[in-house]
Amino acid sequence: MRIKNMIKKATVAALTAVMILAPIVNIKAASSDVIDTSKTGSITIHKYDMTAAKQGGVNLDNFTSTGKQNTAAEAALEKYAIKGVEFSYLRVGDVEQQSENGKIQMIYELPTALQQILGLASSDAAKTEGSKTYFTSQIINDKLAQALEDNTATKDKLEAYMGQSGTAMDETNANGVTSKDKLPLGLYLIVETKAPENVTYTTNPWFVQLPSTDSNGDDWFYDVICYPKNETGNPTLDKRVRNNPDQDNVTTANADKLADFTSARNEYKYQSTVTASKAERLDYQFISKLPHITSSTTYLSTYTFDDKMAKGMTYSKDAVIAIYENRDAADSTNVNNVDKSGAIAVWKSSDTDPKFTATYGKSGDDSTMKIEMTKAGLNELNKKYSDKYIMVYYTAKVNTDDSVVLGDKGNPNDVSLTWKRTSINYYDILKDESIVYSYGYDLTKKFSDGKGDPTKVKFVVQNKSDNYYLVATGSNGVYQVTGKSATEADATQFSPSSTGKLVINGIEADEYGFTETHSDAGYSLLKKEVIVKITETKANITPTEANITGIQSKSDTDSTANDGVPNGAALKNDVTVQTTAASATVDNTKATMTKQDESNNAYVNMEITNQKQFMLPMTGGAGSYLLIIAGVVAAGCGMMILRRNKRQPQK
The missing domain is CATH 2.60.40.10 (Immunoglobulins)
Structure with missing residues (x-):
C-alpha cells in the first residue's frame, strides 16, 4: 500500500512537472x-x-x-x-x-x-x-x-x-x-x-x-x-504661332506708326491661334519645361517632338533649339534672332556634334517634322538643364493654292512630346496644337440694267489694319493671294468673271477697303471704298495633361497599365478645341459668311451693283432733235402771229 502511494505521488509529480515545463519549452522554440x-x-x-x-x-x-x-x-x-x-x-x-x-x-x-x-x-x-x-x-x-x-x-x-x-x-x-x-x-x-x-x-x-x-x-x-x-512630375508642352514681323518690317520702334498699333502688337505676339493671308511666313515655337532630373536613374532616354502640319502649310526646314532659364525670355524670338536672345544654349542641326536631328516627311497629305534628341543632346539635357525650358523654333509658309482651308475649321498644327527615362518601356505623351485661320471674299458684280460687262470692272483691295494692298494671281474671277504691296500702283487689279463672280482666297481677318477703280462704259463707279471687316475665329485650345501617374504602358493596349484611370477606361489624351465662329461686316452692317466644304464662315458674301449713268446731250445725238423741235416751235409761233396780224383791220 505504501508502495502504491509512493508510485501515485511520483506520477502526479511527474505530470505536474510536464504541465509546468511544456509552455516553457514551447516559448523557447518560438x-x-x-x-x-x-x-x-x-x-x-x-x-x-x-x-x-x-x-x-x-x-x-x-x-x-x-x-x-x-x-x-x-x-x-x-x-x-x-x-x-x-x-x-x-x-x-x-x-x-x-x-x-x-x-x-x-x-x-x-x-x-x-x-x-x-x-x-x-x-x-x-x-x-x-x-x-x-x-x-x-x-x-x-x-x-x-x-x-x-x-x-x-x-x-x-x-x-x-x-x-x-x-x-x-x-x-x-x-x-x-x-x-x-x-x-x-x-x-x-x-x-x-x-x-x-x-x-x-x-x-x-x-x-x-x-x-x-x-x-x-x-x-x-x-x-x-x-x-x-x-x-511631368514636363509641359505649349505650341504657339505668330505672324513673322521681319517680312513686314515691323519693329518696336515703328509699330506705333501702323494704322492700328493694338492689332499689330497682337499679330506679332506668339499665341495659340493666328490669322494669316496666303504666302505669309509664320513663326512657330513649341515650349517645354524639362522635368526634374536628380541622378542617372532619372536621366531622360527619349525626348522627342512629333509635329504635324496641315496640308495648307509648308515647312521651311529651318528648326533650331534654344534652352532658357524661363519662358518669358523667348517671347520675342524667332529662328532669325535666336542667337541674340539670351539663351543658355542654342542648338542647330548643322552643328559639328548635333544635339538633335530634324526629319521631315509626309504622312498622307500632311507634312511632318520629327525633332529627336541625339545621344549628345540627351547627355547635355540630363547633366545641365533640369527644370529649364527647351524651345523649338521654326518657320512655315502658308501655301498659295487650294490646300489652305478657309473658315472656322482652320489649319491646325499638332505637336506631341514623348519622353522616357531609364525604365525605357514606360513612356508618356503630351499633345498641343496651334491653328492658322484664313478667309476669302465671294463677291457678285451686277449692273442695274443687267447689260454691263463684269470683266471690265476692276478693284484694288487694301488691308486697312496693316496698311498694305493685296497681291494675287488668278483668272476667270478666281484669285489666290500671293503677297503684299506697299503701294496701290503695285497692287493687283481684281476683275470678276463674265458671270460677275469675284472670289479672293486666303486673306487674314482684318479690316479691308475695296475700291472700284474701273467700271464698264456707261456705268457709275462707286462713290467711295467699301469697308469690310472680318472678326477671326476664336479658339480655346486645351492641351493634354500627363495623367497623375503617367501612361506607363509597354503598349497602348496593355490592360495592366497604371495610367491613373480604371483598366478599360479611355485615356483623355486628345487636345480639346472650343471655337467661336468668325463674323464679318460690310460698311458696318452684318454680312453673311458661307462655307468652304466642311468649314463654316469661310467667305464673306458681297454684292455690288453699278448703276447706269444719266444721259447727257451730244452733237448729232439727242441735242439735234431738241434744236429741231425748238425751231419748229418757234416757226409755229411766228406763223400764228402773222395770221393774227392779217385779221386785224387796218387803221
Whole structure:
C-alpha cells in the first residue's frame, strides 16, 4: 500500500512537472529574441507616388515605416502605385555581435568600394579582421546621410556601384510592388536603379538588415516590407504661332506708326491661334519645361517632338533649339534672332556634334517634322538643364493654292512630346496644337440694267489694319493671294468673271477697303471704298495633361497599365478645341459668311451693283432733235402771229 502511494505521488509529480515545463519549452522554440541563422529573409517594396498622393489629399504624416506591413497605408495609397520602377539589391556583408573588453555591440561589414563612396575612414571602423572591415550602424547611417547631402553626386556613385555589383529585382507591378525572397541573412543595400517617365526624384538609397528588430524592440523578423517615397512630375508642352514681323518690317520702334498699333502688337505676339493671308511666313515655337532630373536613374532616354502640319502649310526646314532659364525670355524670338536672345544654349542641326536631328516627311497629305534628341543632346539635357525650358523654333509658309482651308475649321498644327527615362518601356505623351485661320471674299458684280460687262470692272483691295494692298494671281474671277504691296500702283487689279463672280482666297481677318477703280462704259463707279471687316475665329485650345501617374504602358493596349484611370477606361489624351465662329461686316452692317466644304464662315458674301449713268446731250445725238423741235416751235409761233396780224383791220 505504501508502495502504491509512493508510485501515485511520483506520477502526479511527474505530470505536474510536464504541465509546468511544456509552455516553457514551447516559448523557447518560438522565441525570436535571438537570430535563427538557419532561416532566410525577404524584402518587399511598395512604390507609391507621394506627390500625387499629397495632391489627392492623403495625409502622409499618418503613416510610419516599421519594416512590417502597414495595411492602412496600402489602402490609402493604392491608386497612387507606380509601375515600372526597378530596385537593385546587394548583400554588402555579414552582421556580427562584437564583444571586446566587456563591451558588446552589433557591427556590420562593408566592402571597401562602398566605404569610399560613403566617405568612411579606417578610424571609423569598429573592427578589422583580415580583409573584412566592420562598422556600427550609427556610423553607417551618419555617413550615408552626410554623403547624400550633395544628393546627385552620391546617388550617381551608388547607382553606378549597384549597376556593377548589385542584382536587379523585378520592376514594380501595377500595384507598385516588387519582392525578393530566400535571401541569405546579412546587411543589404537597396538602390532605385530605373525609373519610369514620371519619377523625378528617386528614393535615397537605404540599408536593410535581415533579419530586422521589431519596432518595439521585442524580437527579430525575417520578412521586411519597405514603403519608400518617390516624388513625381511631368514636363509641359505649349505650341504657339505668330505672324513673322521681319517680312513686314515691323519693329518696336515703328509699330506705333501702323494704322492700328493694338492689332499689330497682337499679330506679332506668339499665341495659340493666328490669322494669316496666303504666302505669309509664320513663326512657330513649341515650349517645354524639362522635368526634374536628380541622378542617372532619372536621366531622360527619349525626348522627342512629333509635329504635324496641315496640308495648307509648308515647312521651311529651318528648326533650331534654344534652352532658357524661363519662358518669358523667348517671347520675342524667332529662328532669325535666336542667337541674340539670351539663351543658355542654342542648338542647330548643322552643328559639328548635333544635339538633335530634324526629319521631315509626309504622312498622307500632311507634312511632318520629327525633332529627336541625339545621344549628345540627351547627355547635355540630363547633366545641365533640369527644370529649364527647351524651345523649338521654326518657320512655315502658308501655301498659295487650294490646300489652305478657309473658315472656322482652320489649319491646325499638332505637336506631341514623348519622353522616357531609364525604365525605357514606360513612356508618356503630351499633345498641343496651334491653328492658322484664313478667309476669302465671294463677291457678285451686277449692273442695274443687267447689260454691263463684269470683266471690265476692276478693284484694288487694301488691308486697312496693316496698311498694305493685296497681291494675287488668278483668272476667270478666281484669285489666290500671293503677297503684299506697299503701294496701290503695285497692287493687283481684281476683275470678276463674265458671270460677275469675284472670289479672293486666303486673306487674314482684318479690316479691308475695296475700291472700284474701273467700271464698264456707261456705268457709275462707286462713290467711295467699301469697308469690310472680318472678326477671326476664336479658339480655346486645351492641351493634354500627363495623367497623375503617367501612361506607363509597354503598349497602348496593355490592360495592366497604371495610367491613373480604371483598366478599360479611355485615356483623355486628345487636345480639346472650343471655337467661336468668325463674323464679318460690310460698311458696318452684318454680312453673311458661307462655307468652304466642311468649314463654316469661310467667305464673306458681297454684292455690288453699278448703276447706269444719266444721259447727257451730244452733237448729232439727242441735242439735234431738241434744236429741231425748238425751231419748229418757234416757226409755229411766228406763223400764228402773222395770221393774227392779217385779221386785224387796218387803221
